Amino acid sequence: MRRDKTREIPLPFAPPGKEVKVIRIVGGEGMKHRLMNLAIHPGSRIKLLSAFGRGRLVVQTGETRIALGRGISYHIMVNNDDN
Amino acid sequence: MKRKSCTLCIVGNPNSGKTTLFNALTGARQHVGNWPGVTVEKKEGTVVTDEFNFKVVDLPGIYSLTAYSLEEVVSRDFILTEHPDIVINIVDASNLERNLYLTAQILELGVPVIIALNMMDEAEKKGFDIKIPLLEKLLGVPVVTTIASRGTGKKNLLEKTTAFLQGKTPIAPRKITYRKEIEAALSRLQGRIETTFSKDFLHLYPPRWLALKLLEGDEDVIKKCHSLNLSDKTIFSEVEKEADKIAKILGDDPETLIADQRYGFASGAFHEAVKLKFRDRISVSDQVDKALTSRILGIPLFILVIWGAFQLTFTLGEIPMNWIASLFNGMGNLFSHWITIEWLRSLIVDGIIGGVGSVMVFLPNILILFLIIALLEDTGYMARAAFISDRVMHFFGLHGKSFIPMVIGFGCNVPAIMATRVLENNKDRVITILIVTLMSCSARLPIYVLFAGAFFPKHAGNVVFSIYLLGIVLAVVMARIFRKVLLPGESAPFVMELPPYRLPTLKGLMIHMWDRGSMYVQKAGTIILAGSVLIWFLSSYPSHPKFSVDYTHLLKTENTRHQTALANIASPLNLSPDALKDFTPFKNYEKAQRIFKKESSVLLQKQCDLTQSLKTRNLSWHQIEEQYPGTLPLYRQYERESIRHQETIEDLASRRSAEKASLSYAGHMGRFASPILAPLGFDWRNTIALISGLVAKEIVVGTMGVIYQVGESSHENQKLMENLRKHMTPLTAYAFMVFCLIYLPCIATIGVIRRELNSWKWTFFSASYTTVLAWVVSFVIFQGGKLLGLG
Numbered sequence: 022m023r024r025d026k027t028r029e030i031p032l033p034f035a036p037p038g039k040e041v042k043v044i045r046i047v048g049g050e051g052m053k054h055r056l057m058n059l060a061i062h063p064g065s066r067i068k069l070l071s072a073f074g075r076g077r078l079v080v081q082t083g084e085t086r087i088a089l090g091r092g093i094s095y096h097i098m099v100n101n102d103d104n
Numbered sequence: 105m106k107r108k109s110c111t112l113c114i115v116g117n118p119n120s121g122k123t124t125l126f127n128a129l130t131g132a133r134q135h136v137g138n139w140p141g142v143t144v145e146k147k148e149g150t151v152v153t154d155e156f157n158f159k160v161v162d163l164p165g166i167y168s169l170t171a172y173s174l175e176e177v178v179s180r181d182f183i184l185t186e187h188p189d190i191v192i193n194i195v196d197a198s199n200l201e202r203n204l205y206l207t208a209q210i211l212e213l214g215v216p217v218i219i220a221l222n223m224m225d226e227a228e229k230k231g232f233d234i235k236i237p238l239l240e241k242l243l244g245v246p247v248v249t250t251i252a253s254r255g256t257g258k259k260n261l262l263e264k265t266t267a268f269l270q271g272k273t274p275i276a277p278r279k280i281t282y283r284k285e286i287e288a289a290l291s292r293l294q295g296r297i298e299t300t301f302s303k304d305f306l307h308l309y310p311p312r313w314l315a316l317k318l319l320e321g322d323e324d325v326i327k328k329c330h331s332l333n334l335s336d337k338t339i340f341s342e343v344e345k346e347a348d349k350i351a352k353i354l355g356d357d358p359e360t361l362i363a364d365q366r367y368g369f370a371s372g373a374f375h376e377a378v379k380l381k382f383r384d385r386i387s388v389s390d391q392v393d394k395a396l397t398s399r400i401l402g403i404p405l406f407i408l409v410i411w412g413a414f415q416l417t418f419t420l421g422e423i424p425m426n427w428i429a430s431l432f433n434g435m436g437n438l439f440s441h442w443i444t445i446e447w448l449r450s451l452i453v454d455g456i457i458g459g460v461g462s463v464m465v466f467l468p469n470i471l472i473l474f475l476i477i478a479l480l481e482d483t484g485y486m487a488r489a490a491f492i493s494d495r496v497m498h499f500f501g502l503h504g505k506s507f508i509p510m511v512i513g514f515g516c517n518v519p520a521i522m523a524t525r526v527l528e529n530n531k532d533r534v535i536t537i538l539i540v541t542l543m544s545c546s547a548r549l550p551i552y553v554l555f556a557g558a559f560f561p562k563h564a565g566n567v568v569f570s571i572y573l574l575g576i577v578l579a580v581v582m583a584r585i586f587r588k589v590l591l592p593g594e595s596a597p598f599v600m601e602l603p604p605y606r607l608p609t610l611k612g613l614m615i616h617m618w619d620r621g622s623m624y625v626q627k628a629g630t631i632i633l634a635g636s637v638l639i640w641f642l643s644s645y646p647s648h649p650k651f652s653v654d655y656t657h658l659l660k661t662e663n664t665r666h667q668t669a670l671a672n673i674a675s676p677l678n679l680s681p682d683a684l685k686d687f688t689p690f691k692n693y694e695k696a697q698r699i700f701k702k703e704s705s706v707l708l709q710k711q712c713d714l715t716q717s718l719k720t721r722n723l724s725w726h727q728i729e730e731q732y733p734g735t736l737p738l739y740r741q742y743e744r745e746s747i748r749h750q751e752t753i754e755d756l757a758s759r760r761s762a763e764k765a766s767l768s769y770a771g772h773m774g775r776f777a778s779p780i781l782a783p784l785g786f787d788w789r790n791t792i793a794l795i796s797g798l799v800a801k802e803i804v805v806g807t808m809g810v811i812y813q814v815g816e817s818s819h820e821n822q823k824l825m826e827n828l829r830k831h832m833t834p835l836t837a838y839a840f841m842v843f844c845l846i847y848l849p850c851i852a853t854i855g856v857i858r859r860e861l862n863s864w865k866w867t868f869f870s871a872s873y874t875t876v877l878a879w880v881v882s883f884v885i886f887q888g889g890k891l892l893g894l895g
Contacts, residue, residue, distance in 0.1 A: 053360075055528075055597075055599050056599065057363055059202070059599065059601060060205065062364070062367065064364070064367075070394075071393070073397060073398075073399055073492075073495075074399055074495075077495065077598075079397055079602065082202075084230070085199055085202055085601055086604070087599065087600070087601055087602060088397070088487070088494075088598065088599070088600045089597075089599055090498070090504065090597050090598025092595075092596075092597030092598065096597075
C-alpha cells in the first residue's frame, strides 16, 4: 500500500460529520492497541461527531461512540480526499 | 435428585450488559473479591436449575484477549487454565461488529462458547435484522438472544447450556483462517510446539493458540514459555524467523496482520448475518450527547449535575439520619437501664453503641451518594463527565478518569481508592490514590458540623464549604506537584468509550449502591467497633486515679451548705427543709415559672418580644402571693438557691470528669504528644481527639464528647459546644477542622491503599505526606491568623 503523506491529516482537522478513513496511527504499540480495541485501526472508517476544543473529540466508529483526548487524537491520521 | 456442579463464566465487552446479565442470573447470591495477586475485581455467584448447580464467574469487561491489560490476561488465563464448563460470551447486538472482535478471539481458544446476543431491543431500534441461524453457522456456536435488563432470554440461555453439558448439542467453534503465509507459518510452528512442550502445558494452552500468540509476540505467553525452562529453546528463534519472513513478504508485522484479519472476520460475519432494515442515524442518544458534551453547555451542565448530587445527598439524607440517631440513642438508654455493672454499662453504652452509632448515622448519606453515583454510571453520564473534566484534570497532572474516584471520595475514601482501577496507567493511578484522601469523606463532616456550629453559628454552612473547597484545592495542587516531582511523565492519553444513554435498572442500581455501601458498614462493624472500644478503654482507665482535689469531700460540703440554706428559708414558714418542695404556694410559683420558661424559649426562637409573657407570669405570682402573703420573697430565695446548688454539683462533676480524662491513659498520651501540635494552637484534648481519629475520623467527635464528659443527645451537644468555646478560639477551631481534613486517612483507607498499590512504600508515603501537609497548613492558618489579630 502506498502512503501518500500529503493526503493524510490528523483527525482533529477532519471535517465534522463526514466519514473518514484511518490511514495509520502514529504512536507506540500500547496506543495502537488501545485504539484497536475500540475498532480504530488502519482501514476503519470513523466520523467526527463533535469537537470539544483543543483536539478533544467525540467520534463514531461503527455503532460505538468514543471520546478521545488531545494526547491521542492528533496521532490518528485520516484521509483527506474530498471526493 | 442430586445436581451436578458446573462452572460458567461470562465474558464480554464493557457496556455490553455483562454485569446486568450476571445480576439477572445470580440475583443477590454473589460475592465480590479480587483475583489472586492482582487488583482486578472477581465476581462470583450461583444459579441453581433442575439439573445443575452453576457457579457463575463474571470476568472483567474487555475488548480483546491480548497481553496489554491485566484484565485481558486474567480473563484468558481463567478460561484456559480453570476450564470452565461453558463460556458465555455476551455480545451487544446493537454494536455487533466491534463485539465480534472479542468473540473471534474467544473462539480461537477452542473452548465451548455460547453467545448471549444481548440488547436485542436496541438493535431492533437501530434497524438491525440479525439472522440468528446464519450467525450460529458462521461462528459455529449457539446464539441465544437476550435482553438482560428485563431478564429476557435467561431461561433459554440456561436451557442451551444444559443441552450442551448433557451432551445433546456439541459445540464446535469456528476458527479464523488466516492468509496462507500466516497459516503456513502457524502449521509449522504448531508442529514444533507439539514436540517442544509437555502434554500438561498443551492441555492448558492449545498448540494452535500458542503458535498464534508467539507469532503475535504476546509478552505474557512468551514469559510463560520462558519460565518453563525448556530443554529445547529453538522454538523462540523459530518464531522470530517466521515473523520476519511474514513481515518481509506481507510488508507488516504479524501482530497487525493477525488483528486486521480478526477484524475482517468480525466485519464479514456482521455484514453477512445482519441486514439493515432502515437507517436510523440521528438517535436520541446522539442528540443528548450533542448537548451534554458540547463546548458551551457541557461544563455548566456538568457543574449542575455534581451540585445537584450533593444537594440531594445531604437534604435527603438528613431525615433517615435523625431516625438512626434516635434509634441508637434509644438503644443506649435501654442498655444503661438494663445493665447494672458499671464498667460493662459504660463499655456497651459509651464505647460500643456510642462509637458505632456515630458512624452508622452517616449511612443514609453514603447510600444516597452511592445511589446517585450508580445512577450516573449506569445511565452513561459518568463517562461523559470524565471526558468533560479531562482538560482541567490534565492541567493538574491528573486524568479525566481520575474524576470518578474523586467524586466517590466524598462519600467514603475506601471505595474511591478501589475505583481508581478505571485508570490504565499506573502513574495516573498512584497520583489519584495519593490525592483522593484529600477529598473530604462524609466521616469528616460531623467534625465540621460540630466546630462550625460552636464557633461560627451564623456562617456554619460557608465555613464547612470552605473546608471542602480547601480539600479540592489541595488535591489539585498536590497532584500537580506529584506529577512534576515524584512521578514525572505524561498521563495516559484519554480514550474512553461513551456508552449510549440507557435507562438503568432498579436492581442494577441497588446492587451497585450496596456493593460500595456495604464496605462502609463492614468498616463500622470491624475497625470502628474495635477502635471505639480501645478509645473508650484509654479514656476511662485507670478508673480511680489520684485526683488533685477531693471531689467527694467538696460535694459533701456543698450538700451541707445547701441544707443550711434551705433550713434558713424554711424556718419562717415553720417547715422542715425537705418539705419546701411540696409546699403548695411554692409548687404554684414553680408551675407559673415553668409555663413562662416554655413560652419564652419559643418566643426567643422566633425572636419575638417577651414582655407580654413576663407580665402574665408576674400576674399569676402576684395572685399566689395574695393568697399566701409573704411567700414570694421566700420562693425567690428558694429558686436562686436551687439553681446555685444544681450548678455547683454539675460543675464539680464536670471538673471531676475532665480531670479523670486528663489522668487517663489517653490523657497521658495526649499530653505527651501535644508539644508537637502546640504550634498549631491545639491542647492535649485536641491531641487525643486527633489520635483517636486515626482509627476513623468519625471518632473525633465522640472522643471530644468523652473528654468533655458529655453524652450524645442533642441537649448535651449544646453543652459540648459550650465547653469547646471555653477551651478554644474560633481560630484554633478552624485550624483543627483543617487538620482533620488533611491528616492521615483512617486505618481502613490505609489498608485499602496498601492492597491496591501493593506497596508499603507508597502506603507509608501517603500516610506521612498527609500528616505533614496537615501540620503545615494548620500552622500557617493558626500563626497567620494570630499575626492578623484573629486569635
